[in-house]
Amino acid sequence: MKRIISGTIVFIIISFAVQALSHFVINTEHYAQVPHMRPDDEVIFPLGFLTMILQGGVLTYMYPFFCKESPSWKNGLTYGFLMSLLFVSYPAFTEAGKYKVPDIVSWIAVEGTVGLIQFCLFGILLGTMHSRFRLHSPVS
Template sequence: MMINARKLILGTAAYTVCTFSLAVGWHVLLFQERYESFGYFEGEPDFLLGLLTIVLQGVLLSALFPMLKPVGTSFRRGIKFAFIAGAFFWTSHVLAFVARQKVPEVSAFIWMETAYLLVQFGLFGLILGVIYRGETQTDGRSNPGNEGGDA
């Protein structure tokens, strides 16, 4: 399967802008004191390394999406994929964080990060739906001519 370079770039850019903006807004601007109390930050955050990490995640997720074949309209497929990816990120990010260090108010941290990841991956799923608008999966076969199927 050939990856559509335009869609890969759009997906990567969308994931990067959405995720980086949300991460800075959520963790640094809105809830910085709360996350500091959780021990989430040690020293100053490295925004450049964070941005690079997010770009790499965007490339990988945007390349993986067209390889998977969930059934449904582009929006349903985008949401399904994003929530599966988000669940993986949740286990490797949220649960791993509380497993490797003592976090005061563990349940508050888990709830806040769960809400953050729901917003992050919900937005990404919707954006994937826009990027792949008009493509419907039925029984594992693509139907790119179904422009009206994504109401």
């Protein structure tokens, strides 16, 4: 249980740092142009934290099944990359096709890049945690 809680906390920290940097510092103009976005003072942050808790817990739980033999930062990077393909495909592609985004190519580039960074960083840290603390068992 400690492993799942620790991994979830790492996921929350990485996700919040990467996504907040993207939304509120680097790509503010990009998001400001999206007509369906809530203004900053109306954003419902608890829903974002709930998503991070659920995703972080599930991803942390699943890592030992992916990498049974020798957890490492490299295996974590591979895991993070594969999980980014799964999780980032919705915001990058489906949202671009579903919502009136100002520029589809820009939307896919921003969402895809930021999501890839988020999940790959998480994978690296998760793999490192597992290799250092020998957290191989899914239930440890």
